[in-house]
Amino acid sequence: MSLAPRVVLVHRTTEYEELVARHGTHGQAAFFLSSRGRDIEEIAERHRRTRRALAEVASAVPLTWRQARVERSDLDRFLFAPEDVVVVVGQDGLVANAAKYLAGQPVVGIDTEPGRNPGVLVRHRPADAARLLPAAHATGTPVDELTMVEAVADDTQRLVALNEVYLGAVGHQTARYRLGLEGDRGVVEAQASSGVLVGTGTGATGWIRSVWQERASALPLPRPAEARLLWFVREAWPSPATGTSLVAGDLPAPACLRLTVESERLIAFGDGMERDALELTWGQTIRVGVCEQRLRLVG
Incomplete structure (x- = not known):
């Protein structure tokens, strides 16, 4: 029974x-x-x-x-x-x-x-x-199947979010890392910034939209059920050792953003739940992309 x-x-x-x-x-x-x-x-x-x-x-x-x-x-x-x-x-x-x-x-x-x-x-x-x-x-x-974003670290830590994932330093101070697009071996950049934000179409009504609007971005915002994400680097700092050429883009499934930590400690958290964050140390790599899992919202 x-x-x-x-x-x-x-x-x-x-x-x-x-x-x-x-x-x-x-x-x-x-x-x-x-x-x-x-x-x-x-x-x-x-x-x-x-x-x-x-x-x-x-x-x-x-x-x-x-x-x-x-x-x-x-x-x-x-x-x-x-x-x-x-x-x-x-x-x-x-x-x-x-x-x-x-x-x-x-x-x-x-x-x-x-x-x-x-x-x-x-x-x-x-x-x-x-x-x-x-x-x-x-x-x-009938339900609306809303796209989610997933971050997976090389030590199997995993984080899923409906709106957005933030990767950066505790307290949103300067984070150092290498950023690239998975599968594109020629595009990797060392950066120092206030962190990286990767958001969904549902998140396009919140934090990710505020960054998109502030920059007057030409990238189209994804729809909530669309298998596509937007990502932005916050306040990237140009220097002889760090660049600012990779600061925004979209991630249609199955593409992934790849970040390798070059700081003592970075974190990744989703949807504002900082107390439930992944912790990353020097040399670790984390990949962020569209999650296969979806939120099934009764309309």
């Missing part, structure tokens, strides 16, 4: 909860905010809306199904199962945070604050959950 489906509710601690945890009580948190010209009631109301949304989605889970919850900070320790239906209750960025830990499970994004979030990935309202959960589990339900 097969296991009943499990709904995994992914959420994050609210700003209100963080404030109360830091200051001890609601009153002390309110006093702290008032001293800085802010009213705690706005933050408390957003907290209440988020909790109501989470409760409404939880109540929509079929009675015969199993249910689990995981907070954003615990995602790297949570074991997702193949039969899971993942429901992200929160902001667009929370979907990206969860994506790297999944392996093809369907994802439903629930927007807790319509109008405040762009709604690119959290496309639905809490009231839609009763309809969406059975559909997400059913075979043949």
Whole structure:
């Protein structure tokens, strides 16, 4: 007999909860905010809306199904199962945070604050959950398969992200490395920069877009489901030993960007989750390209 489906509710601690945890009580948190010209009631109301949304989605889970919850900070320790239906209750960025830990499970994004979030990935309202959960589990339900980016180091460390991967120094200080395109033996350059950013079409609404826009880049932004990435070198520094000719490009699958570390320590992290970074030391090589795995987002 097969296991009943499990709904995994992914959420994050609210700003209100963080404030109360830091200051001890609601009153002390309110006093702290008032001293800085802010009213705690706005933050408390957003907290209440988020909790109501989470409760409404939880109540929509079929009675015969199993249910689990995981907070954003615990995602790297949570074991997702193949039969899971993942429901992200929160902001667009929370979907990206969860994506790297999944392996093809369907994802439903629930927007807790319509109008405040762009709604690119959290496309639905809490009231839609009763309809969406059975559909997400059913075979043949249409989903958007969003491209992800993968970074693999020569010691088998692996990182997957939905929006972008950043490679550089801790604290975004000067990183030294050799950069090239896999398979193109004539194009390798020693560089000193603030790091390298490699992003997807989904990430083209965020960090990668800001760099693209700032540079007035002529490279077309990829679409979310397109098997193509964009990459940019941030603030490359020209010197007798380092160059600036390789600072941007696209990576259609199966092309890869190849970076060899020439610093004491560099890191690679995805989607802003710096605490869950790969650590790289002098001489190590890391390759970045389109990931075969995709995020299956229920539209």
